[in-house]
Amino acid sequence: MTTTQLATAANPVLRVAPAAPADAAAYFRASLVFHADVSDVASVLAQGGEPGFVVLDSRSTEAWDQGHVPGAVHLPTALIAEQAEQLLDKSVPVVTYCWGPGCNGATRAALALAELGYQVKEMLGGFEYWVREGFEFETWEGSEKREADALTAPVGAENCGC
Numbered sequence: 001m002t003t004t005q006l007a008t009a010a011n012p013v014l015r016v017a018p019a020a021p022a023d024a025a026a027y028f029r030a031s032l033v034f035h036a037d038v039s040d041v042a043s044v045l046a047q048g049g050e051p052g053f054v055v056l057d058s059r060s061t062e063a064w065d066q067g068h069v070p071g072a073v074h075l076p077t078a079l080i081a082e083q084a085e086q087l088l089d090k091s092v093p094v095v096t097y098c099w100g101p102g103c104n105g106a107t108r109a110a111l112a113l114a115e116l117g118y119q120v121k122e123m124l125g126g127f128e129y130w131v132r133e134g135f136e137f138e139t140w141e142g143s144e145k146r147e148a149d150a151l152t153a154p155v156g157a158e159n160c161g162c
Contacts, residue, residue: 033121034110034121034122035121035122035123035124036095036121036122036123036124037123037124037125037162038123038124038125038126038129038130038133038135039133039153039160039162041055041069041095041123042130042133042135045069045070045071052092052093053092053093053094053095053121054073054088054089054092054093054094054095055069055071055072055073055094055095055097055123056072056073056074056075056088056094056095056096056097056109056113057069057072057073057074057075057097057098057127058075058076058077058080058096058097058098058105058106058108058109059076059098059099059105059127060076061074061076063099063127065139065140066139066140067127067131067137067138067139067144068127068137068138068139069097069127069130069135069137069138070136070137070138070143072097073087073088075087075088075109077105077108077109077112080109080112080113080116081112081116084112084113084116084118085116088113088118090117090118090119092119093118093119093120093121094110094113094118094119094120094121095120095121095122095123096109096110096113096120096121096122096123097122097123097126097127097130098126098127099126099127099128100125100126100127100128100129101124101125101126101128101129103126106122106123106126107122110122125152129152131146132146132148132149132151132152132153133148133149133152133153134146134147134148134149134153
């Protein structure tokens with residue numbers, strides 16, 4: 001074994017070599033086709049007017065009452081098949097969300113909508129990161145907003161610069 005091979009074998013990050021640049025570009029481009037960032041969604045919604053997409057909260061009514069993105073449509077995943085056509089226009093892309101990164105409810109909702117013919121993206125971070133990044137949200141009692149969590153959003157800056 002060469003010195004480079006020994007070093008790579010001992011390095012868990014490089015044990016499997018990185019993808020070729022063209023393959024990596026295709027993978028990351030595809031990821032952006034399927035996902036939207038919380039701060040990007042919030043930025044577009046804050047501009048007012050027609051955002052060009054609808055935000056869909058796929059959680060339970062109890063979760064919705066606890067807090068949701070302002071202007072979101074509430075449609076629990078279990079009800080998508082029977083109610084989507086009454087609430088959503090197939091010509092308008094849908095951005096789904098659930099609790100947060102530890103929950104795949106938004107993924108299940110996105111799958112159900114895609115199977116019905118909707119254009120769909122999943123909002124990474126879900127409601128958890130919406131709140132943690134300091135964006136206003138609605139509850140059954142009214143609007144709320146918390147300070148941005150310094151671990152998820154820069155303090156005193158308008159955006160993260162990503």
